Amino acid sequence: MSIRIGIYGYGNLGRGVESAIRQNKDMELVAVFTRRDPSTVSLATEGVAVIHADKASDYTDKIDVMIICGGSATDLPEQTPALATLFNVVDSFDTHAKIPEHFSAVDNAAKASGKVALISCGWDPGMFSLNRLYADAILPEGKDYTFWGKGVSQGHSDAIRRVDGVLDGKQYTIPCEDALDAVRSGKEPELTTREKHTRECFVVAEEGADRERIAEEIKNMPNYFADYDTTVNFITAEELRRDHSGIPHGGFVIRSGKTGLNSEHNHIIEYSLKLDSNPEFTASVIVAYARAVSKMSAASECGCKTVFDVPPAYLSQKSPEELRKTML
Amino acid sequence: MSIRIGIYGYGNLGRGVESAIRQNKDMELVAVFTRRDPSTVSLATEGVAVIHADKASDYTDKIDVMIICGGSATDLPEQTPALATLFNVVDSFDTHAKIPEHFSAVDNAAKASGKVALISCGWDPGMFSLNRLYADAILPEGKDYTFWGKGVSQGHSDAIRRVDGVLDGKQYTIPCEDALDAVRSGKEPELTTREKHTRECFVVAEEGADRERIAEEIKNMPNYFADYDTTVNFITAEELRRDHSGIPHGGFVIRSGKTGLNSEHNHIIEYSLKLDSNPEFTASVIVAYARAVSKMSAASECGCKTVFDVPPAYLSQKSPEELRKTML
Numbered sequence: 001m002s003i004r005i006g007i008y009g010y011g012n013l014g015r016g017v018e019s020a021i022r023q024n025k026d027m028e029l030v031a032v033f034t035r036r037d038p039s040t041v042s043l044a045t046e047g048v049a050v051i052h053a054d055k056a057s058d059y060t061d062k063i064d065v066m067i068i069c070g071g072s073a074t075d076l077p078e079q080t081p082a083l084a085t086l087f088n089v090v091d092s093f094d095t096h097a098k099i100p101e102h103f104s105a106v107d108n109a110a111k112a113s114g115k116v117a118l119i120s121c122g123w124d125p126g127m128f129s130l131n132r133l134y135a136d137a138i139l140p141e142g143k144d145y146t147f148w149g150k151g152v153s154q155g156h157s158d159a160i161r162r163v164d165g166v167l168d169g170k171q172y173t174i175p176c177e178d179a180l181d182a183v184r185s186g187k188e189p190e191l192t193t194r195e196k197h198t199r200e201c202f203v204v205a206e207e208g209a210d211r212e213r214i215a216e217e218i219k220n221m222p223n224y225f226a227d228y229d230t231t232v233n234f235i236t237a238e239e240l241r242r243d244h245s246g247i248p249h250g251g252f253v254i255r256s257g258k259t260g261l262n263s264e265h266n267h268i269i270e271y272s273l274k275l276d277s278n279p280e281f282t283a284s285v286i287v288a289y290a291r292a293v294s295k296m297s298a299a300s301e302c303g304c305k306t307v308f309d310v311p312p313a314y315l316s317q318k319s320p321e322e323l324r325k326t327m328l
Numbered sequence: 329m330s331i332r333i334g335i336y337g338y339g340n341l342g343r344g345v346e347s348a349i350r351q352n353k354d355m356e357l358v359a360v361f362t363r364r365d366p367s368t369v370s371l372a373t374e375g376v377a378v379i380h381a382d383k384a385s386d387y388t389d390k391i392d393v394m395i396i397c398g399g400s401a402t403d404l405p406e407q408t409p410a411l412a413t414l415f416n417v418v419d420s421f422d423t424h425a426k427i428p429e430h431f432s433a434v435d436n437a438a439k440a441s442g443k444v445a446l447i448s449c450g451w452d453p454g455m456f457s458l459n460r461l462y463a464d465a466i467l468p469e470g471k472d473y474t475f476w477g478k479g480v481s482q483g484h485s486d487a488i489r490r491v492d493g494v495l496d497g498k499q500y501t502i503p504c505e506d507a508l509d510a511v512r513s514g515k516e517p518e519l520t521t522r523e524k525h526t527r528e529c530f531v532v533a534e535e536g537a538d539r540e541r542i543a544e545e546i547k548n549m550p551n552y553f554a555d556y557d558t559t560v561n562f563i564t565a566e567e568l569r570r571d572h573s574g575i576p577h578g579g580f581v582i583r584s585g586k587t588g589l590n591s592e593h594n595h596i597i598e599y600s601l602k603l604d605s606n607p608e609f610t611a612s613v614i615v616a617y618a619r620a621v622s623k624m625s626a627a628s629e630c631g632c633k634t635v636f637d638v639p640p641a642y643l644s645q646k647s648p649e650e651l652r653k654t655m656l
Contacts, residue, residue, distance in 0.1 A: 019589050023468045044589055099656050100649070120656055127462070129656045130640055131599075134455070136655065137616040137643035138609075140351045184602075259612055261347050261372055265604035267612075271459075274512075276593035281466075284587055284595075288465040308651050312458055313636040315465035321428070323636050327464065328427050328448055328457045 002028035003294045005287075006059060008083065009069035010034050010041055010050075012247070013092065016283030017067050018045055024287060026317050030063050060086050064297070065290040067091075077102060084109040084117040084304075088297045090290050092122040092282060099125070107304035116297045118305045121289045122282040123273060124148070128253050130307050131271040135255035139267060142257020143188045147175035147196060151249025151278060159224045160201055163217050165209030168237060170244045172200045175252065186256045186266040199230040202244050204237045249278035288315040330356035331622045333615075334387060336411065337397035338362050338369055338378075340575070341420065344611030345395050346372055352615060354645050358391050388414050392625070393618040395419075405430060412437040412445040412632075416625045418618050420450040420610060427453070435632035444625045446633045449617045450610040451601060452476070456581045458635050459599040463583035467595060470585020471516045475503035475524060479577025479606060487552045488529055491545050493537030496565060498572045500528045503580065514584045514594040527558040530572050532565045577606035616643040 031049040038050040066087035110117040160169035182189045215232040250273040275281040292314035359377040366378040394415035438445040488497035510517040543560040578601040603609040620642035
């Protein structure tokens with residue numbers, strides 16, 4: 001019996017989920033739900049229905065786990081609690097500061113319906129969070145550090161595009177090698193925002209635009225760039241398309257901690273990701289957790305969960321016996 | 329209420345556990361059990377009882393989790409099932425090939441007694457196993473690699489010491505940088521044993537011993553050294569003590585995998601450890617899992633478990649709410 005999956009929202013992440021499901025033999029994509037006119041949406045997978053989002057409730061007995069691929073700003077706070085009244089769900093809610101509030105809304109919905117709802121899945125929040133937790137529990141006397149990049153930040157790229165005179169742009173977040181080295185040395189340095197990451201922008205400007213003014217405006221933008229060393233490169237639309245159309249990302253979670261009666265021994269735990277496609281990797285994590293959600297639901301669990309609550313074995317296609325034999 | 333811990337066996341690992349407990353405010357060391365004459369054993373922690381191993385059964389209502397610090401070859405196959413009839417236990421059984429057999433024996437004992445018994449805890453098996461599982465579940469189309477070192481292998485050091493004419497010796501396992509780089513490139517190379525690690529030996533020879541013969545004997549020792557490029561350095565007992573008395577270790581678990589409709593995107597997941605003290609780090613992992621065992625027992629679970637079965641949140645001192653707020 002395959003795990004029957006629905007995808008709710010068909011953007012970059014939804015397409016990544018579709019692609020990831022094809023790599024998992026125990027899963028089957030049943031339908032994609034969209035707020036657009038379904039006749040305008042064509043999938044990469046043949047034979048899969050495209051259904052209007054309003055009709056999702058007709059599919060409660062055809063779908064084991066609904067993967068919600070909306071955005072965190074406005075979609076998920078509404079969609080996840082609503083869909084958790086009908087389905088087991090997974091989302092990738094990533095507004096860290098609002099997770100407790102989102103958890104509470106989703107938990108109420110999922111407990112009422114008896115469904116399992118896993119929120120904030122992906123790599124940060126997600127795999128990075130897990131690694132922060134494990135390392136913190138193992139080395140209580142220590143300090144942890146998260147670095148992001150090198151990778152494209154969608155939010156910062158959007159911010160560039162809002163500057164007057166900018167036609168298009170892309171921003172890379174880059175971790176500072178010196179900071180990484182200092183952390184790995186075990187010295188537990190205090191690092192400022194500026195010392196941890198730099199930001200590199202590639203900008204296509206309107207013809208005749210004042211490039212100096214654009215660069216200054218970007219570099220001094222509060223919240224986004226002002227606290228960082230930012231470089232701005234002007235390139236052509238053709239160069240942007242040719243050299244910067246990918247969505248790579250990644251990063252590092254490092255914990256440095258001490259053990260011993262006199263704290264005489266130092267230890268470094270490091271987890272890193274180097275990803276060619278941020279949405280496809282995020283989707284791959286989500287799909288593994290969709291399997292876990294179907295197992296938790298089969299075990300009569302319900303309510304809101306996060307990656308912290310899921311026994312690792314639930315993520316795998318392999319049986320517990322096979323896992324112990326081949327992976328332990 | 330503290331989690332009341334017993335330590336069964338007081339060698340390097342037992343001392344590491346004692347030291348780790350002092351870093352965890354929710355834990356209390358109740359007693360150390362030893363097969364030696366208790367009057368000959370002095371602990372680093374004041375006020376803790378040293379009890380003969382034969383008297384362990386007197387402590388069933390005074391200890392929440394017994395941490396078994398025996399060796400995998402002969403101690404644990406006997407001790408863990410026996411102690412699991414009396415206590416919740418954790419061990420660090422690390423003979424990978426015999427894990428299914430050990431699991432079965434411990435599971436029978438723990439199910440009969442209603443206790444929780446977590447086996448094969450530490451970093452390999454343990455944290456490395458977890459990282460193999462997570463990465464395999466996330467990137468089903470890929471290949472994983474485990475490298476060990478740079479670090480001291482106790483088994484290989486023992487093997488050196490058994491060579492005729494050798495007074496003392498220490499062996500370091502060293503991962504090959506070229507192999508690490510090839511794996512990180514995403515090319516999924518096939519690597520031979522020789523290509524993955526080298527072995528470096530520091531040997532104190534008897535006066536007048538035939539060093540050439542000793543070096544050849546080490547380098548050609550089957551199972552231990554014959555399949556590796558091995559270097560043998562002769563040093564004095566004083567140099568060995570001065571430069572090689574630590575027990576560092578570490579290593580890397582790397583998975584390289586592909587996503588996308590045409591497998592066009594590559595991803596690298598890397599987990600690494602750099603440890604000044606192998607036994608103290610292993611002990612730190614075990615102590616975090618002892619907390620998890622006490623929580624699983626409180627939730628009325630029983631039977632044999634591995635790190636694959638434990639929800640990550642159980643390892644932490646922090647509440648689920650605090651974890652979601654600060655670590656997710």
